[in-house]
Amino acid sequence: MHFVVCIKQVPDSAQIRVHPVTNTIMRQGVPTIINPYDLFSLEEALRLRDKVGGEVTILTMGPPMASDSLRKALTIGADRAVLLTDRFFAGSDTLATSYALAQALRKIGETFGPVDIVFAGKQTIDGDTAQVGPGVAKRLDLLQLTYVSAIVELDGESRSIKLERRSEGGVQVLQSKLPCMITMLEGSNVVRRGRIDDALRAARAEIVTWSAKDAGIEDLALCGLRGSPTVVKRVFAPAARAEKAAQVEIAPTQAETAETLIAAIFAKAPAIESDLTKLAAGF
Ligand code: FAD
Numbered sequence: 116m117h118f119v120v121c122i123k124q125v126p127d128s129a130q131i132r133v134h135p136v137t138n139t140i141m142r143q144g145v146p147t148i149i150n151p152y153d154l155f156s157l158e159e160a161l162r163l164r165d166k167v168g169g170e171v172t173i174l175t176m177g178p179p180m181a182s183d184s185l186r187k188a189l190t191i192g193a194d195r196a197v198l199l200t201d202r203f204f205a206g207s208d209t210l211a212t213s214y215a216l217a218q219a220l221r222k223i224g225e226t227f228g229p230v231d232i233v234f235a236g237k238q239t240i241d242g243d244t245a246q247v248g249p250g251v252a253k254r255l256d257l258l259q260l261t262y263v264s265a266i267v268e269l270d271g272e273s274r275s276i277k278l279e280r281r282s283e284g285g286v287q288v289l290q291s292k293l294p295c296m297i298t299m300l301e302g303s304n305v306v307r308r309g310r311i312d313d314a315l316r317a318a319r320a321e322i323v324t325w326s327a328k329d330a331g332i333e334d335l336a337l338c339g340l341r342g343s344p345t346v347v348k349r350v351f352a353p354a355a356r357a358e359k360a361a362q363v364e365i366a367p368t369q370a371e372t373a374e375t376l377i378a379a380i381f382a383k384a385p386a387i388e389s390d391l392t393k394l395a396a397g398f
Contacts, residue, residue, distance in 0.1 A: 116169035118160040120234040122153040124184040125241045149184045152236030155299040158306045170194040189317035191309040201327040206340030213250025219330045233296045252296035261298045
């Protein structure tokens, strides 16, 4: 069987520091990790492979440095890693991310064999939307099995899977046909550490690296910022100013230039002048 696990490289939120002066989040130099929720899906895929045989392929879309997370996943025991990386993917929202991943999954199926189960994390710790897994499933017409707490049985002959899913007020026991998409709940298993031979293999492994074109993506308008309606709509674009900006002549001294500027500001906004006058008068 062929299991594919989608993982995302995210900043390690435990290492994020707040700037002592500006009180803003300092993102630079923050180490990256595999999104913790994805590790539960990776572990479950490895368990199934160990039980019924087959291969586990890891897929990520991200910058070239996301290969670090892929190599880590190989160290834990995955068989193959695919990095989808291209400048056309920059600025992707969940719609564009799920499109690119779905196309790559199609290509993985064509290249390395049909995919039986696609795993994703429940959500990420940076974007946090929990939309990508279901988005990929919809695009590939896969049955969606989300919030899975345990896989009870995988039957290769009848190509069916039985599992437990957490729902409001209880646990659902579901049976589904393959192929399907599964998102595992956190704590549903204990993630293995990986063996020495996996670590050695991972160190030498070649990471399959695909551009948008390599993954068979023809419509680049559906990728990255162009294919991301939520991001594009959020961008704050100030309306063009009706009047032209006035120029202030540079005076012989800085003080005179400052006086000219202040006079121009007060002429434009008399309220500022009256507030400042009151302040200066001790109000
Ligand atoms: P989720 O849907 O939470 O991820 C679920 C699972 O999908 C993951 O566990 C993983 O298995 C898989 N997955 C997710 N991303 C990848 C990947 N790149 N490669 C492989 N597998 C993956 N998105 C919007 O749609 N609109 C916004 O306005 C928006 N604003 C954002 C603002 C900030 C500051 C940040 C950090 C993110 C924002 N995002 C937004 C999300 C962003 O675009 C995401 O990085 C991307 O779309 C994935 O969404 P997510 O992280 O919420 O994934």
